[in-house]
Amino acid sequence: MKRLLILVVLPLLLAADQALADKPLQVVCTVTDLGWLAEQVGGEDAEVSVLCPGEYDPHFLPARPSLARRLGKAELLCYNGLDLEVGWLPVLLDKARNPKVRPGQTGDLDCSLALEQVLEVPVGQLDRSQGDVHPEGNPHYLLDPRNGILVAELMANHMGHLRPEAADRFRQRAAALADELAPRILAWQEQAVPVGQRPLVQYTKQWEYLAAWLGLELLGSVEHRPGISPSPRHVDAIIGQAQQEGVRELIAAPWNHLDVAAKAADRMEAALVVLPAAVASVPEATDYPAMFDVILADLVAAAGK
Amino acid sequence: MRFRCLYTLLLIALMLPATPALSQSSTASGISRAFNPAISVNTLLLGRLADKTTERAYNGADLQEAEVQLTAMVDPYWKANLVLAVHPEHAHDDEEGGHGGYAGDVEVATIDGQAVPGGFGLLVGKDYLPFGKHVPLHTHQYAFVDAPAAVVTFLGDHGLTEVGVRLAHDLPLPWYSDLTAYAVDGKSTIFAGESRDPVWGARWSNLFDLSMESTLEIGGSWLHGPMAHDYLLIHHDEDLSGKLDVWGADVTFKWVSASASKGPALTLTGELILPRPEAGAQDPWGWYALGQYRFLRNWWFGLATGALDRGLDAHEQAEPGDDHHGLFLWEKVREYKANLTWVPSEFSAVRLEVARYVDQVGDADETLASLQVNFTIGSHPAHLY
Numbered sequence: 001m002k003r004l005l006i007l008v009v010l011p012l013l014l015a016a017d018q019a020l021a022d023k024p025l026q027v028v029c030t031v032t033d034l035g036w037l038a039e040q041v042g043g044e045d046a047e048v049s050v051l052c053p054g055e056y057d058p059h060f061l062p063a064r065p066s067l068a069r070r071l072g073k074a075e076l077l078c079y080n081g082l083d084l085e086v087g088w089l090p091v092l093l094d095k096a097r098n099p100k101v102r103p104g105q106t107g108d109l110d111c112s113l114a115l116e117q118v119l120e121v122p123v124g125q126l127d128r129s130q131g132d133v134h135p136e137g138n139p140h141y142l143l144d145p146r147n148g149i150l151v152a153e154l155m156a157n158h159m160g161h162l163r164p165e166a167a168d169r170f171r172q173r174a175a176a177l178a179d180e181l182a183p184r185i186l187a188w189q190e191q192a193v194p195v196g197q198r199p200l201v202q203y204t205k206q207w208e209y210l211a212a213w214l215g216l217e218l219l220g221s222v223e224h225r226p227g228i229s230p231s232p233r234h235v236d237a238i239i240g241q242a243q244q245e246g247v248r249e250l251i252a253a254p255w256n257h258l259d260v261a262a263k264a265a266d267r268m269e270a271a272l273v274v275l276p277a278a279v280a281s282v283p284e285a286t287d288y289p290a291m292f293d294v295i296l297a298d299l300v301a302a303a304g305k
Numbered sequence: 306m307r308f309r310c311l312y313t314l315l316l317i318a319l320m321l322p323a324t325p326a327l328s329q330s331s332t333a334s335g336i337s338r339a340f341n342p343a344i345s346v347n348t349l350l351l352g353r354l355a356d357k358t359t360e361r362a363y364n365g366a367d368l369q370e371a372e373v374q375l376t377a378m379v380d381p382y383w384k385a386n387l388v389l390a391v392h393p394e395h396a397h398d399d400e401e402g403g404h405g406g407y408a409g410d411v412e413v414a415t416i417d418g419q420a421v422p423g424g425f426g427l428l429v430g431k432d433y434l435p436f437g438k439h440v441p442l443h444t445h446q447y448a449f450v451d452a453p454a455a456v457v458t459f460l461g462d463h464g465l466t467e468v469g470v471r472l473a474h475d476l477p478l479p480w481y482s483d484l485t486a487y488a489v490d491g492k493s494t495i496f497a498g499e500s501r502d503p504v505w506g507a508r509w510s511n512l513f514d515l516s517m518e519s520t521l522e523i524g525g526s527w528l529h530g531p532m533a534h535d536y537l538l539i540h541h542d543e544d545l546s547g548k549l550d551v552w553g554a555d556v557t558f559k560w561v562s563a564s565a566s567k568g569p570a571l572t573l574t575g576e577l578i579l580p581r582p583e584a585g586a587q588d589p590w591g592w593y594a595l596g597q598y599r600f601l602r603n604w605w606f607g608l609a610t611g612a613l614d615r616g617l618d619a620h621e622q623a624e625p626g627d628d629h630h631g632l633f634l635w636e637k638v639r640e641y642k643a644n645l646t647w648v649p650s651e652f653s654a655v656r657l658e659v660a661r662y663v664d665q666v667g668d669a670d671e672t673l674a675s676l677q678v679n680f681t682i683g684s685h686p687a688h689l690y
Contacts, residue, residue, distance in 0.1 A: 053517055057566040062559070063690045066481040066514050072424060087651075091687045094384075097475075099420045128652055128682075227566075228650055229603060255566050257602060 025163050028074040028101070030085050031058050032279035033142040034111060034151070036288045038078055040177045041155045045166040051092070052085075054280025057255035059132070059227070063088040068095035076162055077101035078155060081112030082139035106162065114154035115141055119208050131225030143277065144209040145185050145292055149178045184289055188296050189214060195299045201242050201268065203252035203261045206277055210295070219245055222264045223256075235264055242268040249302045253277035273302045342377035342385075345683035347445045352676040367393055368407065369677065370444045376686055382420050386686075388413035388443070412443070412466050426473035426485075434465045435485045435508040436526040437553040437576050439593075446688060448572075448597050448607055450658050450675045454640050455591025455613040458537070459551060459580045461494045467504065468492070481512040495549065497531040504530030519560040520690075526553035537586040537615045539634055547583025559690075570599040589616035593640070603649050609642040614665075637665035654679040 025046040029035040035050035042048055049070055052061045058080070071077065071092050079085055093102060101107040112118065118137035126135055141147045156174035160167030192214040199217040200207075205226050211218045220238050223230045242250075250265040251273045252258060258274065265272035275295045276285035285291035349369035370392040379385045394408040415430030433441045439456045451457070469489025476482040484507065491497075491504035506528030513521045532549035555576040562568040575594040580586070593611030600606055614637045644658035656677040664670050 053563065055517070055563040057563075060566050062561045063687065064481075064514065064520055065483065065510075065512050065690055066520075069475055069481050072475060087687050091689060094417070095689075097421065097424050097426045097473075099422075102419060128650070131650075255563070255568075257565050 025159055025166075026073055026075045027159070028071050028077050030077075030079040030089060031142075032281075033148070033288055033291075034078045034080065036279050037148055037152045037177075038155055041152050041170055041174050042159060043169065043173050045163060045169055046159065051089075054276075054278045054285070055254070057253070058084055058278065059087060061085075061088045063091040063095075065095055068092045071096035071101065072098045074098060074101050074107060076107045076109060076159065078109045078111055078158075080139055080142070081110035082118065082136045082141075083134045084139035109155065109158050111151045111154060112136075112139070112141065114150040115147060116150065119212060120205075129225075132227030134226075138205065138208050140206050140277070141209050143207060143295075144213040145181055145188070145288070146213065147209065148288055149181055152177050181289065184292070188292050191296045191300055192216070195303045197303070198249075199245050199247055201238060201247050201250045201264075201270065203250065203256040203264075206253055206256075207251055207275075219247055222250070222261060230260070239264060239267045242270065248305075249273050249299070251275055251299075254281050271302050271305065273298055275299070340377070342375040342387075343684035343686070345374045345681055345685035347372045347374070347443075347679070347681045347685065349445055350678040351450065354674045356672045369393075369450075372412070372443060372445065374413075374685065378419070379416060382418065383416040384419055386413055386415050386417065387411075390444075392444075410463075412464070424475060426471075428471045428473075429469075431466055431468045432471075434467060434487065434489065434506060434528065435471070436460065436465060436506065436528055436551070437508075437524065437578065438555045438557060438574055439576060440465050445679050445681070448574075448595050449609055449642050449644060449660070450656065450677050451660065453576075453591075453593035453595075453609070453611045454635070454638055454662065455576075455578050455593055455611055458613055458615065458635075459495070459578050459589065459591055463494060465493050465495075469503070478511075480514075481510075483510045484508075485510075491530045495533050495536055495551075497533055497546070500531035502531045504528060506530075518563055519558065522555075522557040522559075524553075524555045524557075526555070527551070532582050532584070536582050537580070537589060537617070539615070539617065539636060543585065545582070545584045549583065550581040552579045552581065553577065565602070567599070567602045570597075572597045586616040587618065590614055595642075603647055605646040605648060607642070607644045607646065610640060612639045612665075613637065635662065635664050635666070635669065639663045639665060652681045652685075 024044065025042060027038050027042055027046045027048045029038050029048060029050050031052050032050050032054040035048055038046065038048045051067050051070065052058045079089060099105060118141070121137040122133055122135060126133060142151070152174040156170040159170045163170075196215050196217070199219040200211070201219050202221050204223040205221050207218065210216070219242060222235060222238055224234050224238070247268055248270050250261060250268060250270050252261045252275070254274055254276065258272070262272050274282075275298055276282045276291045279285055279288055279291050282294065284294045348371045350366065351369035352366040353363055355364055368391070370390055373389045375387045377385055388411070390410045390412045391407050392410070394406050411431060413430075413432050415428050415432045418427035421427045435441055437456075439452055440460055467489035469487055471485055471487035473483060473485040476484055486507045488503045488505055491500070496504060506526070508524060508526045510522060510524040515521055527550065529548060529550050532545060532547050534544050534546065536545060536549060538545070553576065555574065558573045559571070561570045573596045575592065577592045578590070580589050591611070591613030593609060595607065595609035597605055597607045613635070617636055640660065640662050642658060642660040644656055646654055646656040648654045656675070656679070658675045658677065660673045660675070662671040
């Protein structure tokens, strides 16, 4: 009887194990940049879905329960971290009822752990009078493509832990992505040289990683306290400073309050340049490299005017 | 009553630092604060002008409510949530009458299962019952200063927060469909608190993604339990007994533009409440509908209306001159509200509101103008969709 049981049950268990191994890894990413990176690394071994469409400001995504359903089926959750998604991801995680992707579990991946350096980590007293400050640092690190490479490597390692039989393929794809991006990064840096001649003003604190990578000078922000409407006194001050420093471009993300940004740019006698701040945030930014193609093309075009 | 509530709060406050001392030596020794709960305080201040003086329709300013919330993981299996509230004591709670102090209450004290298999949600403890769209809201989440008259009249003016257990699961349907069932010990004013029979109930919520920016939610709710002896009665001269069923249906449309952070947004909600008591009122009904529109980054405009009929027979009907004490004792009423809210950040709001209640039977109409200030400090969890 025991032998019969072993003969019947063991093959079933092995078949179930094999079926799980053959099934693509179910990956959910919070933002489109991470979604694209996960697709490149995961290839045919992963099925990737994204919670926040590129058109939405990822700080303020409405936490629709249908997104929680997607999260409920995930084996791996890749999120930006540094509190970018703090307004909606914890709610979705509670609603998803999926122990695999809860904080600290095997399916939980904070992609900011890949960074070598987090910019603008606040020092000293921190309170809400400074607006929606991120206590762990500026979260917009994916606007530096070198960080995209680091995140892809981290994803490959993590996916490999969850699907050991595909670990080599994940690593190979991450390496291939790094090889593909490296020459393009050099080309984008060269392309940016004329942009770095004059300082820029940004609408809100979003572009520090881009500026640090390309050697651009950011004079200041129209919205100086993140998430809080700028005071007229501050707008007057930044406009005066911009005029004094010869600023010619005010850069903004598509989801910023472009009417306010346009008025400020007009008073600065500068051009308002709306740049994609995420994959699919504008139609031309179809993928991660295309996003930088658009950013650089728009910045260079504005600088040449 | 007031002293008992405050005593309970004091006991809980004393227990808070004592509990970790027993179980988490690192926290108690002061070496690490990493395990401390996320703490927030939400406060509502309310100034009012009214065309008459009752407890609710007062002229003056007061603390509407202050809520202290503590949230933390207990261990790998449970997440805990505690909400302690302080609000003006209701006149009918105070033997001496009038409002001269504040009462404390434990609104929420739950643990939420974190490792429940099979995609089930398990919540144990005291919490607002999942009935319709308005009952689960905390006061600072209300779209208008006061809850709709139908909600207050049929489901209680202290909120429906009960101790028990609830189980939820996402149904395997093409759209998001969540079914929650619960069993609680009914202590709220609508239930016979001394009864040993539990209160049962369920909510079925269905949410359809109409587009990237808009959703439609259709929900149904039901609860069943031992009925309060004066449920829906105005004169309180009868002693009812029996069971109470309450049925509810709700529909909510939401649209949030992706065009800008905190860009245009619209919420439309309608809710129908049908209590079916075994004795007393005959086929009472009530409903409300409200709309909120964010027309500028920091500005919302809201409109609401509603109506209710207690379904009382001639013996129980209201009479002209009945003293309502502001406790929503209308037999039949219609309500109309409009407000304008300035929301400079997620952590504060100032609301100006006008509300009118039209008594359909007697002459106890009411008009209120309210100015509400809402602020939150600390680490407050994000709200549900």
